[in-house]
Structure formats: structure tokens, C-alpha cells
Amino acid sequence: MSFELETAxxxxxxxxxxxxxxxxxxxxxxxxxxxxxxxxxxxxxRLHIVEFRGFERFIQGRxxxxxxxxxxxxxxxxxxxxxxxxxxxxxxIVGATKVTPTADKMRRLMHYGQILQSHAxxxxxxxxxxxxxxxxxxxxxxxxxxxxxxxxxxxxxxxLLRKYGQEVIRLTxxxxxxxxxxxxxxxxxxxxxxERKDLLKDVYQMxxxxxxxxxxxKELHQQNPxxxxxxxxxxxxxxxxxxxxxxxxxxxxxxxxxxxxxRILFDQVDYQTYDRLITEExxxxxxxxxxxxxxxxxxxxxxxxxxxxxxxxxxxxxxPFAEHERRELVAYAGGKPLHATLAYHxxxxxxxxxAAETIKELLQDDDLSGTELMTSxxxxxxxxxxxxxxxxxxFHHYQxxxxxxxxxxxxxxxxxxxxxxxxxxxxxVAKKYLDGREITEGLLNHIEVAIRAxxxxxxxxxxxxxxxxxxxxxxxxxxxxLDRKYKQ
Amino acid sequence: xxxxxxVFGWGxxxxxxxxxxxxxxxxxxxxALPGVxxxxxxxxxxxxxxxxxxxxxxxxxxxxxxxxAPYSIDRIEPARDESFTTHxxxxxxxxxxYREIEGEPPPPCWLMAIRGAAWELxxxxxxxxxxxLMAALDGFRHWLHRPL
Numbered sequence: 001m002s003f004e005l006e007t008a009x010x011x012x013x014x015x016x017x018x019x020x021x022x023x024x025x026x027x028x029x030x031x032x033x034x035x036x037x038x039x040x041x042x043x044x045x046r047l048h049i050v051e052f053r054g055f056e057r058f059i060q061g062r063x064x065x066x067x068x069x070x071x072x073x074x075x076x077x078x079x080x081x082x083x084x085x086x087x088x089x090x091x092x093i094v095g096a097t098k099v100t101p102t103a104d105k106m107r108r109l110m111h112y113g114q115i116l117q118s119h120a121x122x123x124x125x126x127x128x129x130x131x132x133x134x135x136x137x138x139x140x141x142x143x144x145x146x147x148x149x150x151x152x153x154x155x156x157x158x159x160l161l162r163k164y165g166q167e168v169i170r171l172t173x174x175x176x177x178x179x180x181x182x183x184x185x186x187x188x189x190x191x192x193x194x195e196r197k198d199l200l201k202d203v204y205q206m207x208x209x210x211x212x213x214x215x216x217x218k219e220l221h222q223q224n225p226x227x228x229x230x231x232x233x234x235x236x237x238x239x240x241x242x243x244x245x246x247x248x249x250x251x252x253x254x255x256x257x258x259x260x261x262x263r264i265l266f267d268q269v270d271y272q273t274y275d276r277l278i279t280e281e282x283x284x285x286x287x288x289x290x291x292x293x294x295x296x297x298x299x300x301x302x303x304x305x306x307x308x309x310x311x312x313x314x315x316x317x318x319x320p321f322a323e324h325e326r327r328e329l330v331a332y333a334g335g336k337p338l339h340a341t342l343a344y345h346x347x348x349x350x351x352x353x354x355a356a357e358t359i360k361e362l363l364q365d366d367d368l369s370g371t372e373l374m375t376s377x378x379x380x381x382x383x384x385x386x387x388x389x390x391x392x393x394x395f396h397h398y399q400x401x402x403x404x405x406x407x408x409x410x411x412x413x414x415x416x417x418x419x420x421x422x423x424x425x426x427x428x429v430a431k432k433y434l435d436g437r438e439i440t441e442g443l444l445n446h447i448e449v450a451i452r453a454x455x456x457x458x459x460x461x462x463x464x465x466x467x468x469x470x471x472x473x474x475x476x477x478x479x480x481x482l483d484r485k486y487k488q
Numbered sequence: 489x490x491x492x493x494x495v496f497g498w499g500x501x502x503x504x505x506x507x508x509x510x511x512x513x514x515x516x517x518x519x520a521l522p523g524v525x526x527x528x529x530x531x532x533x534x535x536x537x538x539x540x541x542x543x544x545x546x547x548x549x550x551x552x553x554x555x556x557a558p559y560s561i562d563r564i565e566p567a568r569d570e571s572f573t574t575h576x577x578x579x580x581x582x583x584x585x586y587r588e589i590e591g592e593p594p595p596p597c598w599l600m601a602i603r604g605a606a607w608e609l610x611x612x613x614x615x616x617x618x619x620x621l622m623a624a625l626d627g628f629r630h631w632l633h634r635p636l
Binding site for chain 2: 055057058070073077079121125149152155156158159160162163166176177178
């Protein structure tokens with residue numbers, strides 16, 4: 001099926017093509033193409049993504065115990081999320097239907113360290129340049145270096161928040177990168193009392209800075225509601241994991257979805273059955289699939305995931321400061337779900353605060369220094385692991401043969417879950433800001449601002465020097481290049 | 489105590505020649521040189537500006553699709569650039585961030601770019617890239633003893 005502006009209804013040879021390739025400041029390689037007529041009216045907008053090509057194949061045939069380490073190489077930004085989702089799936093292979101309290105809390109600590117560092121990176125270094133300087137401000141200044149010059153304290157706090165989250169990861173995963181902390185059936189280490197004390201020493205500062213970050217984005221919303229409430233706004237379903245009691249839990253729980261008005265569509269769903277719930281539609285113009293709730297069909301069943309979905313999907317947040325902020329958000333929205341694309345930033349900062357508070361609570365728990373690290377049970381051949389990664393719900397599904405080798409791997413990553421939502425966001429922005437106007441860099445950046453709000457993690461593009469240009473090409477109906485801008 | 493020399497390499501070890509940075513660091517680490525600290529990561533990130541503090545000299549090492557083979561090594565200075573993505577933060581931009589947040593010039597820094605050619609997931613280092621790596625390690629020994 002096709003959505004408004006997904007496919008032009010007039011002959012494409014009569015249209016002009018604008019490509020933003022790759023989208024800057026998102027993880028990996030993205031491309032936006034826009035078809036315009038001679039009056040610059042928008043006829044088609046598509047966000048294309050080079051997805052995790054070959055990942056499943058990369059995993060198949062490997063011994064299952066290697067997988068939690070291997071999958072970290074799928075993504076340079078959120079390796080911990082893949083590490084934990086794979087470990088949770090493979091717990092079931094070794095019969096560990098419930099890991100020990102020490103293993104559960106070590107993994108949770110690792111995960112909330114990852115949420116903290118990833119959200120800090122996104123807000124302070126990806127999005128704050130747009131938010132603090134304006135979407136069409138001077139392009140050379142619209143970056144973290146510009147932020148560091150104009151707002152050095154904000155930039156430094158962002159860096160230190162990220163550094164702290166990575167220190168949590170280092171101590172729980174065993175290494176700064178390529179950690180091995182989680183293994184099928186549990187963990188391979190716990191924290192010493194001194195390690196906990198060291199982390200506790202700084203966590204209060206992290207909570208304070210996270211609270212400040214929520215205030216920054218909340219004030220931006222309040223100062224300019226016309227922009228923040230309406231930029232790229234569209235209605236959709238949303239999905240995420242919640243604890244069985246309905247509170248926010250980013251590590252483990254059950255699946256819940258709501259419709260655009262906030263009514264529950266399904267709840268308390270065991271994620272082992274995700275493949276009965278979700279269908280992935282293939283479209284010829286994109287490498288990335290388009291998931292939707294099977295029972296509702298592709299037209300009505302697509303959804304958002306990630307912070308905006310999670311903070312509004314849960315009934316409460318189990319830490320005090322973050323819960324206070326959630327209630328303020330709910331009050332701001334007037335009791336109805338907030339669908340504003342830029343509210344992703346607000347909810348992301350509420351989650352960062354939740355992560356900082358959760359880290360503090362976990363560090364005070366003596367189970368983190370326990371010695372029962374592993375458990376096992378009856379061997380199985382199949383397991384699904386789900387985690388709420390920084391960008392949204394992440395599914396890992398494996399089948400393992402009697403020879404311990406992986407025979408099937410299926411991943412639905414957060415960005416894939418948000419595929420239709422991101423496409424809809426860029427179409428809304430194109431309609432409102434580009435339609436009928438001369439295209440400028442500032443206007444094109446509006447498209448990128450909408451994409452960045454979702455924090456898409458396309459990743460695993462090679463990060464070698466010289467491999468991440470931004471290219472915008474104007475091509476006429478005959479395919480002749482009229483203009484090109486290139487940013488190294 | 490902070491080691492006076494930092495060698496920082498980055499890249500994805502599972503993506504063919506993108507492993508050049510981490511492999512270079514691994515080889516330097518194996519030399520067990522006094523006063524030399526080795527760090528590696530998937531990619532250069534803003535917080536790595538904090539790793540520059542207290543150093544006498546720093547060598548950044550990455551794979552490159554465009555550097556002259558077998559490698560290039562250049563002194564780098566703080567600079568704002570427009571390539572700012574979380575994937576491709578440039579070393580000069582890291583130096584600029586250091587200057588802004590620390591309020592002082594960064595230590596002397598060099599960028600070693602080792603030429604690679606193939607970047608597919610799951611592929612090993614190509615033979616040509618391995619030769620370039622060996623040449624770069626020779627170059628490192630000269631760099632280490634080069635006067636500031």
C-alpha cells in the first residue's frame with residue numbers, strides 16, 4: 001500500500017529530484033529524495049535507509065555463545081543494546097527462564113548506563129545545535145563545536161554525562177568497548193563494593209544535570225509552542241515495553257500498544273509471540289522493511305516506538321524526579337497523547353533522568369555484588385529477546401541447532417519499527433516548509449531535524465575517514481544535474 | 489598517573505579494513521612501551537576530548553579510503569568543520585571541543601590515516617591493508633622519537 005506523498009501521482013519525468021544523501025548527524029547512512037514540479041510543489045518524499053545488510057547472515061552458523069559479543073559489532077553507537085537483547089534471547093536457549101538477581105541487576109545497570117550515554121549524546125551533540133541556534137541558522141555553527149563555543153557549560157555537561165554512562169558500561173561489561181559482561185544464562189562478573197562506591201559518588205551530579213536538561217527542552221517547548229507542538233506532527237499508534245504493573249521498564253516486561261487517542265490496543269503481550277503480532281512489509285524503493293500490527297493491516301497498523309511512545313505508553317515512572325516530569329508532560333498535552341515530533345527530545349530527556357535515578361537505586365542494591373552469576377535449565381532451540389533500546393523496541397530472535405550453531409537469526413531494530421513514522425514526519429515537514437518554495441540549505445535542514453528527532457541508528461556503515469559526506473543534488477527531468485552541494 | 493603519550497585508534501573490527509585502527513592499537517599495546525597509553529573505540533566521539541588531558545603528544549589512528557598508501561601522518565590543529573556527525577567526528581573537531589571545554593590549547597596531536605579498500609561486514613583485513621598496517625607501525629616508531 002502507499003501513503004500520501006509516498007509515490008508521485010504525476011509522471012516522474014515531469015518532476016525534479018532533490019536528494020539529501022546521506023542525511024547528516026544521524027547514525028549511519030540515510031537518504032531523502034523529494035520530487036518537485038516546476039512550481040516547487042512537493043509530489044513525493046521518501047526516506048531511504050541502508051539497513052543492517054547481511055547482519056542475520058553474519059550471525060548464522062556461529063556458536064550461540066559468541067553471539068552476545070559478536071552483535072556488538074553491528075552498531076558503534078548502541079552495542080550494549082544488541083549485547084543485552086541477544087543475551088536475553090539466548091538465556092532461553094540455555095533454559096535460563098529467570099536469571100539470578102545479581103545477573104538481572106548487573107544487566108539492568110549496564111542498560112541504564114547505555115540509555116544515559118546514548119540520550120546524552122543525542123541531545124547535547126546531535127540535536128542541541130538545531131534547537132539552540134535554530135533550524136536555518138548558519139550551517140557552519142550548527143554543530144557541537146558551535147555549541148561548545150556559545151554554551152561551553154552545556155557542552156561539557158553533555159560530554160561528562162556520556163562519559164559517566166560509559167563508565168557504568170565499562171564496569172558492568174568488563175571493558176570500555178567489546179564488553180563481555182552478559183552471557184547466555186547470566187553475567188560473568190559482579191561489582192565490588194569499591195566500584196559501586198566510585199559510581200555512586202558522581203551519580204547525584206548526573207541526576208542534577210539530567211534534571212537541568214529536562215528543564216532546557218521543556219522551556220524550549222513552552223517558549224515556542226507553535227513550533228514545538230506542530231513541527232512534523234502527525235497521529236499514529238505507539239508501542240513499547242512496560243513492566244507487568246504498567247510502569248516504565250526499559251530492560252524487561254511485556255508489550256503494550258495504544259492508538260493515537262491513547263486507548264489500549266493490546267497489553268501484557270509476551271514478546272516471545274512478537275511474530276504473530278507484527279508483520280514487516282517490503283517496499284521496492286527501500287532496503288528497510290515497514291512493520292505494522294498484523295491485526296490492523298499496513299494502512300492503520302503502523303506505529304511509533306522510542307521515548308515519545310514509551311513515556312506516554314506507561315502508567316507511571318518508578319523514580320520520583322522522572323515521574324514528576326512525566327506528569328508535567330501529560331498535563332502539557334492535556335491528557336491526550338502528544339504526537340509532536342520535537343517532543344521526542346523532551347521525552348528522551350525524561351528517560352535520561354529516569355536512567356540516572358535508576359542507576360543510583362541499583363548501585364545501592366547489594367545484589368550487584370552477589371556471587372550467583374549464572375543459571376541454566378532445560379535446553380531449548382529457540383528464543384526471543386526484547387529490550388527497549390535508546391531508540392525504541394529492539395527484537396532479537398534466534399534458533400539454535402543441536403550442534404550449538406545459530407540456524408536462524410531475525411532482528412527488528414528500533415529504527416525499522418519507526419520507519420513509517422519517520423517517513424510520515426518528513427512528508428509532513430516537506431508539505432509545510434518546502435512546498436512551493438525555493439529550496440535552500442536551511443529548508444532542507446528542516447527535513448533533517450525531523451529525522452534526527454527519532455535518533456535513527458542506521459549504523460554499521462563504515463566509519464573510515466572521508467566516508468560521511470553530505471550531498472545534495474538537484475537533477476532535472478532528463479537526469480541532468482543542475483546543482484550540487486557537497487559537505488565533507 | 490596519565491601516560492604522556494596517547495595512541496588512539498578507532499574502527500569496527502568486523503568490517504574489513506575498518507579494523508586497521510584497532511589492529512594498530514593492538515600492535516602498539518603489544519610493544520608494552522613505557523609512557524604510552526593505548527585506547528580504542530568503535531568510533532571517535534566527543535568525550536574522547538577528555539582523554540587528551542595531561543598528554544605530551546597524541547596520535548589518532550584510523551582507516552582511510554582516500555589517504556595515500558600505505559599511510560599518511562599529519563600534524564592536526566583544532567578546527568570547526570561541517571562534517572559533524574556522531575559517526576564521523578573529525579580529529580580536528582575533537583581538538584576544538586577540548587579547547588572550548590578546557591579553556592586551553594590541546595596537546596600536540598597527529599593523525600595517522602592508513603589506507604584501506606574493503607569494508608564489508610564479516611570480511612577480514614585485506615592483504616594490501618595488512619601491508620599498509622606494517623608500514624604504519626614502522627612509521628609509528630619514527631613518530632614516537634620525533635622531537636616535538
